[in-house]
Amino acid sequence: MEYTRLGATGLEVSRLCLGTLNFGSGQPWMMNDREASVELVREALDAGVNFLDTANAYSGGESESIVGEAIEEYDREELVVATKVYFDMGDGPNKGGLSRKHILDQIEGSLDRLGTDYVDVYQIHRWDENTPIEETLSALDTLVEEGTVRYIGASTMAGWQFSKALHAADVEGYERFRCMQPEYNLVDRHEEANLLPICADQDVGVVPWSPLAGGFLAGKYERGREIPEGTRAADDDYTEQRLTDENWEVLDVVRELAAEKDASPAQVSLAWLLHKDVVDAPIIGPRRKSHLEDNLGAVDVSLTDDEIARLEEPIFPQWPVEGKD
Structure with a gap:
């Protein structure tokens, strides 16, 4: 495994991060x-792999408790x-949301499920239009000052x-977001016209989610054929929406x-x-x-500039894109 620094921090992370959305129950495409x-x-x-990503909302906390059990002896x-x-954890x-109350309440539950006394990276899962960003940053800054959280990050906005x-963080003297989780893969390249230039300019680490477009880029599906039983596209429209002519050209x-x-x-696809x-x-x-x-x-696969250009040729990145905000 290769390692790198997360953004401009000194934190060493593996070049691949293990996501745990699949680890839980409630959906047919999860491991259950x-x-x-x-x-x-x-x-x-x-x-x-030393980098693990989860969320309190994944299977209502079940994913966090699985991670907690798995890392006990490491x-x-x-x-x-x-x-x-961010997402609702009850009625x-x-x-x-991202109010000070919700953030401070939820970190306690996450720590308990993870079986640890601190989280290395605590991320806001979405933007909260109902809470001033200064309130959110103040709460996150408190957690960093306490040592409960080492770094803060964001996702999808x-x-x-x-x-x-x-x-706001710079003006108010709060802890800055050190990483961003955007949707980014060979067929979902809209962030090249949205978040990625900002991340590059501000030395913010980028940790893309859905790097295989819900399994589409793994080559599980065939143009013009029925979707196989047991695959994610059979049970979830996220992947099915990627079965477009333009995307098939990329997969070719x-x-x-x-x-x-x-x-x-x-x-x-991961090497790209x-x-x-x-x-x-x-x-x-x-x-x-x-x-x-x-x-x-994928860490051992090399691509030339010409090969990268071939992969990128079918799609022109645009923001905003339909169905995303």
Whole structure:
């Protein structure tokens, strides 16, 4: 495994981050097997992955508790555990958002489920239009000052919102967001016209989610054929929405390069992200050991400038895009 620094910090993270959205129950495309989920986390750690990403909202906290169980016997100082806050964690008032109350309440639950006394990276899962960003930053700054949180990060928002948050932190003297989680992959490149230039300019680490577009870029699907049973696209429209003519053109090139390099489509797709200077660690989401092993092999796949251009040619990045804000 290779390692890098997260943005402008001194924090060392593996070039691939293990995402844990799949680790829990409630959706057919999730693992729905706690023991197997714990084992998969440990296999990733044994392979050198030290960066784990979860969220309080993933399966209502179940994902965090799986991560907590999995890391019990590992050296906590070597691990980088990241979680998130924003989405509703119950019915009634003050159960969601980024108010000072909700943030301070939710960090306690996350720490309890993770079985640790601090979180390395605490991220706001979305922008909260109902809470002043200064209130959110003040609460996060308190957690950093207490040592409960080491660094703070953000995820999925408009560029103007992120710029506003960074400016507010600088003006008020609050802790800055050190990393950003954008949706970014070969067929979802809108962030090249939104968040990524800001991250590059401000030395903010980039940790892309859905690097394989919900499995589409792994080559699981065939143009014009029925969606296979048991795949994510069969149960979730996120992946199904990627079955467009333009995206199929990208996947055709991915498959061509994979054949030329004796690699898998997933490895080529992840390697493309790893070759981007702005990207620190794509978040992989394997559901079984074979997926994990395949994803880890992406670190060893090299791409030339011409090959990168071939992969990018079918799509022109645009912001905003339909259905996203």
